[in-house]
Each structure stands twice: as C-alpha cells, then as structure tokens.
Amino acid sequence: MSTTPSADGRVGNRIENYNGFWNKDLQRETEDGTEKRLDSYTEVVNGYYDGATELYEYGWAQSFHFSRFYKGEAFLASLARHEHYLAAQMNLRPGMRVLDVGCGVGGPAREIAQFSDATIIGLNNNDFQINRARKYTAKAGLENQVTFVKGDFMKLAEQFGDNSFDAVYAIEATVHAPTWEGVYGEIFRILKPGGVFGVYEWCMTDTWDPSIPSHKNLAHRIELGNGIPEMRPLRLARQALKTVGFTIEHEEDLAARPDPIPWYYPLEGDISKAQTFWDYFTVWRMSWSGKFVTHNATRVFEWVGLVPKGTHDVGESLKIAGDALVEGGQTKDACLVQWPAILGNLAEFERRSQGSIRGDAKKFALERASDFITQFGLPSEFIGVHEAENKFREQIYNWFKNTVGRNRRKIEGRPRSGTKKASDKAQGNPTDITWNSVATTNIIPYSHAESSSPSTSARPTVVSPVQYATIHHAAPIPTPLPPVPSPHLKLTITKSTIRDAFLRNIEASNLANMIHTFAISDPSPTPLTAVVEALFEGLSTETKSGHFNDNREAHAYLRRYLDASTYFASSVVHAGVSGPMAGPRAIQMHVRKFSTWVPNSSAKQEQRSPVPSSASTSRSMSDEMQRIATDRQRRKDHIQWANIHAAALELGMLGMGHAGDTDNSGYAYAMGRAFSEMIARDAVWESDEVEWVSGICILRAVIRTAMRGDRRQRDEYDELLRTYEKRWKEIKDETRQSFVTEVLLAAKEDLARLDESLR
Numbered sequence: 001m002s003t004t005p006s007a008d009g010r011v012g013n014r015i016e017n018y019n020g021f022w023n024k025d026l027q028r029e030t031e032d033g034t035e036k037r038l039d040s041y042t043e044v045v046n047g048y049y050d051g052a053t054e055l056y057e058y059g060w061a062q063s064f065h066f067s068r069f070y071k072g073e074a075f076l077a078s079l080a081r082h083e084h085y086l087a088a089q090m091n092l093r094p095g096m097r098v099l100d101v102g103c104g105v106g107g108p109a110r111e112i113a114q115f116s117d118a119t120i121i122g123l124n125n126n127d128f129q130i131n132r133a134r135k136y137t138a139k140a141g142l143e144n145q146v147t148f149v150k151g152d153f154m155k156l157a158e159q160f161g162d163n164s165f166d167a168v169y170a171i172e173a174t175v176h177a178p179t180w181e182g183v184y185g186e187i188f189r190i191l192k193p194g195g196v197f198g199v200y201e202w203c204m205t206d207t208w209d210p211s212i213p214s215h216k217n218l219a220h221r222i223e224l225g226n227g228i229p230e231m232r233p234l235r236l237a238r239q240a241l242k243t244v245g246f247t248i249e250h251e252e253d254l255a256a257r258p259d260p261i262p263w264y265y266p267l268e269g270d271i272s273k274a275q276t277f278w279d280y281f282t283v284w285r286m287s288w289s290g291k292f293v294t295h296n297a298t299r300v301f302e303w304v305g306l307v308p309k310g311t312h313d314v315g316e317s318l319k320i321a322g323d324a325l326v327e328g329g330q331t332k333d334a335c336l337v338q339w340p341a342i343l344g345n346l347a348e349f350e351r352r353s354q355g356s357i358r359g360d361a362k363k364f365a366l367e368r369a370s371d372f373i374t375q376f377g378l379p380s381e382f383i384g385v386h387e388a389e390n391k392f393r394e395q396i397y398n399w400f401k402n403t404v405g406r407n408r409r410k411i412e413g414r415p416r417s418g419t420k421k422a423s424d425k426a427q428g429n430p431t432d433i434t435w436n437s438v439a440t441t442n443i444i445p446y447s448h449a450e451s452s453s454p455s456t457s458a459r460p461t462v463v464s465p466v467q468y469a470t471i472h473h474a475a476p477i478p479t480p481l482p483p484v485p486s487p488h489l490k491l492t493i494t495k496s497t498i499r500d501a502f503l504r505n506i507e508a509s510n511l512a513n514m515i516h517t518f519a520i521s522d523p524s525p526t527p528l529t530a531v532v533e534a535l536f537e538g539l540s541t542e543t544k545s546g547h548f549n550d551n552r553e554a555h556a557y558l559r560r561y562l563d564a565s566t567y568f569a570s571s572v573v574h575a576g577v578s579g580p581m582a583g584p585r586a587i588q589m590h591v592r593k594f595s596t597w598v599p600n601s602s603a604k605q606e607q608r609s610p611v612p613s614s615a616s617t618s619r620s621m622s623d624e625m626q627r628i629a630t631d632r633q634r635r636k637d638h639i640q641w642a643n644i645h646a647a648a649l650e651l652g653m654l655g656m657g658h659a660g661d662t663d664n665s666g667y668a669y670a671m672g673r674a675f676s677e678m679i680a681r682d683a684v685w686e687s688d689e690v691e692w693v694s695g696i697c698i699l700r701a702v703i704r705t706a707m708r709g710d711r712r713q714r715d716e717y718d719e720l721l722r723t724y725e726k727r728w729k730e731i732k733d734e735t736r737q738s739f740v741t742e743v744l745l746a747a748k749e750d751l752a753r754l755d756e757s758l759r
Contacts, residue, residue, distance in 0.1 A: 048227025062107030069261035092116035096166040102173020106133030156186035175202035180240035225321020245552040369396035502538035512567035528586035554647040594641035642694035646701035700747040
C-alpha cells in the first residue's frame with residue numbers, strides 16, 4: 001500500500017482498502033474482523049474519512065453530527081442549536097482553552113467559538129480534513145481563535161501534557177477509538193483539576209444484544225458505513241467514564257425525547273418531511289433518486305480522476321449506514337417486545353437437546369422461528385433475500401445451539417475453541433502477564449460476545465443498583481468462570497507480582513486470574529489481605545507523595561480491583577465470604593482496620609514522662625531521624641487509607657453485611673455508609689491534624705453519596721464542614737493544609753448539588 005500523501009493530504013490507496021476491513025457478507029462478520037479493525041483503527045478511520053469527507057460536506061454541510069429538530073426548524077439551525085446546547089451545558093466561557101477531540105472539518109469548533117468566545121483547538125488525525133478545516137476557518141476570519149493540530153486521541157497526554165485544558169468536548173468522534181477507557185483516560189489526564197468533559201457519544205442502547213443476529217447485523221452495518229471499528233452499548237460508555245475517574249453530572253439519551261420530528265428524518269429521504277424550502281435539497285439527497293444521482297456521479301468522477309479511487313465504494317457504504325441508522329431509530333425498542341418470544345424458549349431447547357429423540361431440539365427451534373415470523377414478520381435485513389424464511393429459521397436454530405453450548409462449556413469448565421487464538425495473542429503482548437497456576441485450578445477471561453449471551457445461571461450481585469446522589473453503584477457483572485487448567489508460562493505469583501499488575505493496569509480478568517492463583521497457592525482464612533496490601537503499595541508508588549488533591553487514583557485502583565472481583569469463583573473465600581463478594585469484603589476489613597489513627601507509642605511515652613529516660617537521652621541522632629521519618633510515613637499512609645475509604649464508599653463497596661449474606665442491597669450499603677459518617681463526625685474532634693485531614697476526605701465521599709432531598713441531613717453536613725473549616729486554620733503542615741483546602745472547596749460544591757435537590 002502506498003503511504004505517499006497527495007497534495008490535499010489523502011494517502012495512497014487507503015480509501016480503496018477501507019472496505020477490506022469488513023466481510024462483504026455482513027452476516028458472516030466475525031470477532032476476528034472486529035479485532036482487526038480495533039488494532040488498525042487509525043487506518044480504518046483515515047481510509048473512511050479520506051473517501052467520505054467530501055460526501056459528508058455535500059450531504060450534511062460542515063458539521064458531521066446528528067441533532068434534534070423542532071417543527072419548522074431549518075437543518076443548519078438545528079445543527080448549530082445542538083452545538084450551542086453542548087457548550088451551554090459545559091458552561092464554556094471567554095478565555096477558556098478548549099479541545100475539540102475529533103474535530104472533522106471544524107464546523108462545530110467554529111460555531112462553539114463564536115457562541116462562547118472560548119479559544120478552541122481542534123484535534124484530528126486526518127490531514128485531508130485538517131487542511132479543509134484551516135481553509136474554512138480562515139475564510140470565516142477565526143484563525144486566531146480556532147486552530148487545528150494533527151494528533152492521536154489515544155495519546156493526548158503525550159502531545160499536550162497533563163492539566164492542559166479547561167474543557168474538552170467530543171461530538172460523535174470517540175466512537176472511533178479502539179477502547180473508551182483509553183480515550184476517556186487520555187482526556188481525563190489533559191483536563192485541569194475541576195475541568196469538564198462534554199461528549200455526544202455514538203452507542204447502542206442497553207437493550208441491544210450482540211447474541212441476537214439482527215442486532216449484531218444492525219451494528220455491523222452502522223460500523224461499515226461510518227468508519228467505526230466496533231459499536232458498543234451505552235452501559236460500557238458510562239462504565240468507562242467512571243473507571244477513569246470522571247463524575248457524571250448530566251447524562252441523557254436525547255433520542256428518547258418525544259420530539260415530533262425524529263433525529264434521523266433527513267436520512268429517510270422523504271422530501272414531504274422537509275422543514276424549510278432549503279431543506280428539500282438536503283432531504284432529496286437521501287431519496288432513491290438522490291442516491292441514484294450520487295451513485296452515478298461519484299462513479300464518473302472517480303473514473304475521470306476528480307475523486308480518489310475507492311470513493312464510490314465508500315459512498316455505497318454510507319448508504320448502508322443511512323438505512324441502518326433509520327432502522328435503528330425506528331425500531332429502537334422493538335427488541336423489548338419481539339425477542340422474548342425467542343429467548344423464553346431457551347430452557348426448553350436445552351432440555352430437548354439432551355433428550356433421546358434425534359433432531360427434536362432442531363425441530364423445536366425451527367418451529368419457534370416460524371412462530372416468530374407469523375407474529376412479527378421477517379426482520380428487515382431479510383426482506384428481499386433469496387430463501388429468506390429458511391435462512392432466518394436456520395439462523396435462529398444456530399443461535400439456540402451456540403448459546404446453549406456456551407452455557408454448558410461455562411458450567412463444565414471446558415474452554416471454547418476460539419480461546420487458543422486469544423491465548424496466543426496474550427502471549428505475544430509484552431504488556432500482558434500470563435502464568436501457570438501452581439495449584440490445579442485457574443480461571444480464564446472470556447470474550448465480549450460470550451459475556452453478552454443470555455445465561456440460564458443466576459448472576460451474583462456485587463453492588464446493587466441503588467442511586468446515591470450522582471454516583472451509581474451498579475455495573476454489568478460478568479459471570480465467574482469455572483476452574484480450568486491453565487497452559488501458560490510458569491510464573492510464581494507473589495504480593496509484589498500483584499502490585500506490579502496494578503501498576504501496569506492489566507485487564508480485569510487477567511488480574512482476577514493472578515489473584516485466584518495467589519489465593520489458592522497460600523490458603524488462609526483471609527487470603528485477600530495481601531492483595532489489598534499490594535493495591536495499597538501500588539497506589540502509594542504511583543502517587544509518590546502518599547496523598548494528593550483528590551481520590552482519582554484511589555478510585556481508579558479500586559475500580560480495577562472491583563472489576564477483577566466480579567470474576568472470582570466460589571473457591572476464593574475471604575473471612576467467610578466467597579466468590580465476587582470476597583473482594584469488597586477484604587476492602588471493608590482494611591477500611592475498618594485503618595480508620596482509626598494510633599499515635600506512635602514512643603511519642604506517647606515521651607508525653608507521659610516529664611523527665612527523659614536514659615534510653616531517650618542515649619538515642620542517637622540517626623535513630624531520632626528514623627523515628628521522625630517513620631512517623632511522617634505513617635501519617636501519609638493514614639491519609640492514603642482515608643482516600644481508599646472514600647473511593648470504596650463512592651463505588652458502593654462498603655455494604656457491611658454478614659458472612660453468607662447474598663443481599664448487598666441499599667440496606668447493607670447504608671450500614672457501611674453509617675460507619676463512614678461516624679468516622680467523619682468523630683475525626684474532627686480528635687487532637688491530631690492527620691485525623692482532620694482523613695476525616696474531611698471521608699466526609700466529602702459521604703456528601704457525594706448522600707440521598708437527595710433530605711434537609712436535615714444536608715444541614716448536618718453543612719455544620720460538619722464549618723467545623724472542619726475551623727480545624728483547617730489550625731493545621732501546621734503546609735502540604736496538608738493545601739490539600740484540605742482543595743477537598744473543602746470540592747465538598748462545598750458537592751453540598752451545593754444537594755441544595756439544588758431541595759429547591
């Protein structure tokens with residue numbers, strides 16, 4: 001493939017190669033294809049936009065995003081209002097330095113700059129779009145306020161440095177990232193403390209299920225026509241934001257608003273729905289005649305050399321995506337009504353597959369598919385397909401068979417046939433740690449597709465979906481995998497190994513595998529004690545100073561630990577609690593243990609003795625310095641544990657239940673939260689300033705997780721903050737005082753949000 005850029009910035013035959021990242025028959029798309037696109041996301045996105053940019057501008061102006069519509073609202077006015085809404089939600093103001101991640105040709109950046117008077121820097125990895133963005137911006141006379149740079153949004157901190165921007169926004173751009181955690185994590189790093197990130201994200205709804213053939217096919221059509229390596233559900237975007245440390249202040253599915261004009265109406269190609277005279281042409285472009293003209297025009301332009309080779313094929317992909325987006329918008333909730341007719345028969349299919357009548361299970365599946373067709377008709381992607389009904393029935397049968405097979409493999413502990421490739425890939429990745437259990441059992445990670453499949457076994461609840469303030473204590477919980485032998489490289493797992501794993505941010509299932517191996521190789525009633533200590537050591541190593549401006553790092557480490565805990569098998573037992581709940585149980589015990597400050601015994605002895613003892617008078621200078629250094633480190637560690645305590649509370653890990661409890665409901669969580677409140681109330685009255693610092697950290701978490709609408713509770717927290725403010729004036733250590741200053745200000749902001757709920 002040629003890598004020589006042309007005069008306009010487009011590269012070689014990158015456009016021609018774009019469609020090669022997808023199977024021509026989307027029904028045959030595999031996980032291997034998805035992995036290939038994720039690994040080559042830069043080539044996928046650049047190949048797509050090299051070919052699609054001019055088509056976008058022709059059909060959608062210079063702002064490449066969707067928007068809501070009011071009756072009679074012009075298309076361009078709707079795009080601008082959508083951009084203004086985001087800027088207003090983010091409270092962008094004059095003088096702010098703002099990054100536009102994935103800026104396209106700069107339409108939103110120019111509009112938001114004029115709306116907010118902020119300084120905008122647009123980031124893009126496509127030279128062709130950057131050149132056009134600069135040309136349009138100069139024409140608008142905004143080149144001193146809006147600038148553009150080339151860069152990779154997976155390496156933002158490397159390009160801009162930490163704490164570089166007052167705000168960052170992304171409009172339908174971060175969907176092109178190979179992982180949301182990766183791009184969101186980079187955005188988090190480049191934001192200044194207190195900065196805001198606003199995003200319009202492309203994602204599937206949480207009712208989307210990739211194990212359902214029509215759902216998966218719909219996503220693949222959207223991916224193909226929009227240069228997206230992989231479409232993912234909303235819950236994963238939400239989870240990724242929280243994982244990297246963001247607090248979600250506002251979240252909304254704008255497509256769910258009861259607008260009389262749907263967001264996808266320009267794609268329908270129905271000119272009778274055009275809202276203004278000038279919009280007739282916009283809508284016509286997506287009509288059958290408009291598509292016909294575009295189809296033939298691009299073919300001619302490509303033949304005579306006016307557009308690069310491959311542009312016509314990219315245009316055809318755009319048509320596929322347009323139809324898929326309309327279908328997705330029109331049938332957004334159809335799966336809630338239709339697919340239970342299929343899913344409800346899974347148990348009966350499994351029973352028949354174990355019976356003595358040959359072919360009985362297949363016959364049952366085909367009959368259920370026929371019932372579905374009678375009741376709902378064929379899914380839209382089968383309309384016009386040769387022998388459509390037979391193909392649909394066969395697809396339903398395969399879904400039944402594969403789902404039951406996956407469930408059986410999980411129960412029996414048999415690896416799926418595709419795991420060899422996954423293990424080979426893991427061994428070839430220098431950042432992954434693989435090992436062989438020194439005992440006879442182990443657990444293995446499973447693929448995204450498997451985790452999404454319906455399961456007949458009950459899922460364990462690690463954290464219940466109870467809403468406290470702006471913090472959700474719920475996340476998708478993977479089913480623990482049964483023990484299986486591991487064929488990987490031998491490596492003894494120690495506390496140091498696990499600490500390094502935390503520092504290297506290895507994937508949750510691999511971390512769980514290491515912890516499981518460690519626990520069964522050195523059994524004790526509390527095997528996770530050393531694991532939590534390793535977490536603490538890794539956190540302290542990364543934060544250097546031992547305490548910091550907020551609990552972002554502690555939150556990220558505990559989130560990683562909690563995700564790993566969800567993979568624990570029942571053989572992992574800590575203090576009488578087994579399986580996924582063992583992880584939070586170990587954190588609870590450490591939080592309780594380190595919540596009370598114990599002064600140095602030698603210091604207390606000196607306070608009690610008016611006359612120095614002979615031992616104290618003979619102590620050498622080096623011994624005294626060592627004592628002071630040890631005491632200083634103990635104070636830092638105490639504050640670090642307070643940050644862990646606060647993060648655990650915010651993540652819902654302090655449900656103080658009893659051993660054997662299966663309930664981790666709001667009641668259990670409230671018990672743990674009451675413990676945190678008690679610590680925060682008492683610490684401010686102690687004599688040592690290290691307790692005041694720890695107490696304010698915990699108090700902030702208590703406020704952040706408070707139930708809204710309780711005036712009495714709000715007033716109590718306000719009084720506590722005033723008391724801590726008085727203590728702040730008495731703190732002698734400048735570093736601690738500076739730290740408490742920032743925590744106090746943040747706690748007041750959190751308290752103000754409680755005030756809003758009382759109005």
